[in-house]
Amino acid sequence: MIVFDLHCAEGHRFEGWFGSSGDFASQQERGLVTCPQCGSSEVGKAPMAPAVPRKGNQLSSPTENKAPMTGGEIPPEVRKAMKALAEAQQKALANSKWVGDDFAEQSRAMHYGEKDLEAIHGKATLKEAKELLDEGIEVSPLPFPIAEPEELN
Numbered sequence: 001m002i003v004f005d006l007h008c009a010e011g012h013r014f015e016g017w018f019g020s021s022g023d024f025a026s027q028q029e030r031g032l033v034t035c036p037q038c039g040s041s042e043v044g045k046a047p048m049a050p051a052v053p054r055k056g057n058q059l060s061s062p063t064e065n066k067a068p069m070t071g072g073e074i075p076p077e078v079r080k081a082m083k084a085l086a087e088a089q090q091k092a093l094a095n096s097k098w099v100g101d102d103f104a105e106q107s108r109a110m111h112y113g114e115k116d117l118e119a120i121h122g123k124a125t126l127k128e129a130k131e132l133l134d135e136g137i138e139v140s141p142l143p144f145p146i147a148e149p150e151e152l153n
Contacts, residue, residue, distance in 0.1 A: 008035035009042035023145055031126025032141045041126065085143055096121045098149050104128040111137045
């Protein structure tokens with residue numbers, strides 16, 4: 001996991017947790033990274049202090065503490081919460097059907113009664129997701145990225 005300090009166009013600062021820098025870039029391109037305070041999708045990385053290791057001949061002071069999210073260990077309560085969230089997502093997806101790029105179309109068909117209701121997950125562009133929400137169709141991004149069924153071994 002990697003943690004980025006993020007900021008939105010309105011100046012709100014917040015943290016984002018990602019599997020890798022590539023995951024952040026991919027989610028940002030798809031409009032899945034939004035400000036938790038105002039919902040803005042104009043999000044960028046905030047300047048962060050680099051984690052510079054101490055030289056081997058330097059002693060640390062007894063009062064010096066590791067910065068919790070700059071390469072140090074993830075706090076146990078955060079690790080526990082992330083594990084619970086990942087397990088909840090896995091359980092929900094086990095009872096959900098992958099529809100790939102047809103997510104918006106199938107969501108709309110179920111909403112308007114053209115298709116039986118069922119739990120689905122798939123891909124949608126930011127524009128498609130916003131249009132679905134504007135129509136009163138509830139959709140939500142997954143907290144953790146998933147591999148498409150075709151990509152699994």
